[in-house]
Amino acid sequence: MIRFENVTKRFPDGTEALKDVSLVMPAHQLTVIIGPSGCGKTTLMKMINKLEKPSNGKIYIDEQPITDLDEVQLRRSIGYVIQRIGLFPHMTIADNASLVPKLLGWPKEKKDARIRELLELTGLSPDTYMERYPLELSGGQQQRVGVVRALAGDPNIVLMDEPFSALDPISREQLQDELRNLQQTIHKTIVFVTHDMDEALKIADTIIVMKEGQVEQVGTPQQLIDEPANEFVRNFIGIERIRQKRAFGDKKLKEFIHLFDTEWQGEAQTIPADSTINEAFHQLEKNPSHRLAVTAGDRVIGYASGRDLLKAALLKEEEVAQ
Known part of the structure; x- marks a missing residue:
């Protein structure tokens, strides 16, 4: 320190x-x-x-x-x-x-x-x-x-x-x-x-x-x-940047799976893919050093860090569509 x-x-x-x-x-x-x-x-x-x-x-x-x-x-x-x-x-x-x-x-x-x-x-x-x-x-x-x-x-x-x-x-x-x-x-x-x-x-x-x-x-x-x-x-x-973050905070995690890691080996909390970015931020705030395991049913489809969520929130609409 x-x-x-x-x-x-x-x-x-x-x-x-x-x-x-x-x-x-x-x-x-x-x-x-x-x-x-x-x-x-x-x-x-x-x-x-x-x-x-x-x-x-x-x-x-x-x-x-x-x-x-x-x-x-x-x-x-x-x-x-x-x-x-x-x-x-x-x-x-x-x-x-x-x-x-x-x-x-x-x-x-x-x-x-x-x-x-x-x-x-x-x-x-x-x-x-x-x-x-x-x-x-x-x-x-x-x-x-x-x-x-x-x-x-x-x-x-x-x-x-x-x-x-x-x-x-x-x-x-x-x-x-x-x-x-x-x-x-x-x-x-x-x-x-x-x-x-x-x-x-x-x-x-x-x-x-x-x-x-x-x-x-x-x-x-x-x-x-x-x-x-x-x-x-x-x-x-x-x-x-702030407007983009707030505008996309209600987007579903499943729209950003391509941004998330698929092979994380550390600690992770589960969250459904239908959750919003804002909901994911709030959940991750409790343990910011962890990642979120994004799930579809019983299957993990990606692991999202706080930085991944921020990147998703800042994407422009045309980039999300891709």
């Missing part, structure tokens, strides 16, 4: 990038920080690994003040993915990805096994890519390597600063999906900065909405859509 307690960041020219911010980023969840340019979201994230230091207030990781932690050791224990990736062009993918394990003194066998495992998890064949160089890869493939490098030292926390914003829309959407799938396997505490509300709604467990150095609202994607804290949040999310 990462906790900010009355944190203010004041630059030498007097600009206050953060103003008395107090919040909690839950452990093992993907927290997205979002807001307009200049709102303080990147400054907030950079404070976690001491790239920026607060003028006032305290920051805790698992209830330990980070002021007590050595900067170098702290940064080696936190993965970091940036927009421009920053791979070294003269080094192979394996060498780029294993920088932190080398600094941590891992033996070669352990390093190689870790990189191979992570390349597989991110959809890159180790036999094909380990000995290639960054310029031989597409932008999306390079960004996957950036994620592998951030995870290579097995950090508990991973910071991601607009990592997909420079990619084309198709690559970006693929990597968003892969990040969600990856998180279900690795269960890291991920802090993800973006300016794209569609991206935030798609990937986040928790969203922090910021404006002018202050936190306007913290909540799940569904909470922000159902109960925006104020007019700024309502407008930033987009009135149209």
Whole structure:
């Protein structure tokens, strides 16, 4: 868990990038920080690994003040993915990805096994890519390597600063999906900065909405859509998204079976396929970490997560018809 307690960041020219911010980023969840340019979201994230230091207030990781932690050791224990990736062009993918394990003194066998495992998890064949160089890869493939490098030292926390914003829309959407799938396997505490509300709604467990150095609202994607804290949040999310959600909340689950997983192995509560999306949301609120087993008679025909329900609620009418 990462906790900010009355944190203010004041630059030498007097600009206050953060103003008395107090919040909690839950452990093992993907927290997205979002807001307009200049709102303080990147400054907030950079404070976690001491790239920026607060003028006032305290920051805790698992209830330990980070002021007590050595900067170098702290940064080696936190993965970091940036927009421009920053791979070294003269080094192979394996060498780029294993920088932190080398600094941590891992033996070669352990390093190689870790990189191979992570390349597989991110959809890159180790036999094909380990000995290639960054310029031989597409932008999306390079960004996957950036994620592998951030995870290579097995950090508990991973910071991601607009990592997909420079990619084309198709690559970006693929990597968003892969990040969600990856998180279900690795269960890291991920802090993800973006300016794209569609991206935030798609990937986040928790969203922090910021404006002018202050936190306007913290909540799940569904909470922000159902109960925006104020007019700024309502407008930033987009009135149209809220209208779409409410308009389609009475649609039956059976209309969206194509969106749901058919092979879920975890815990699930049953719900009839004739139930509405709103009814499903209300049932899932009791156990948001579970999924709903959508049933037709005695047969389970799909498993729906909260994110699946949100995606269904946001579909346009012509997309539902397909």
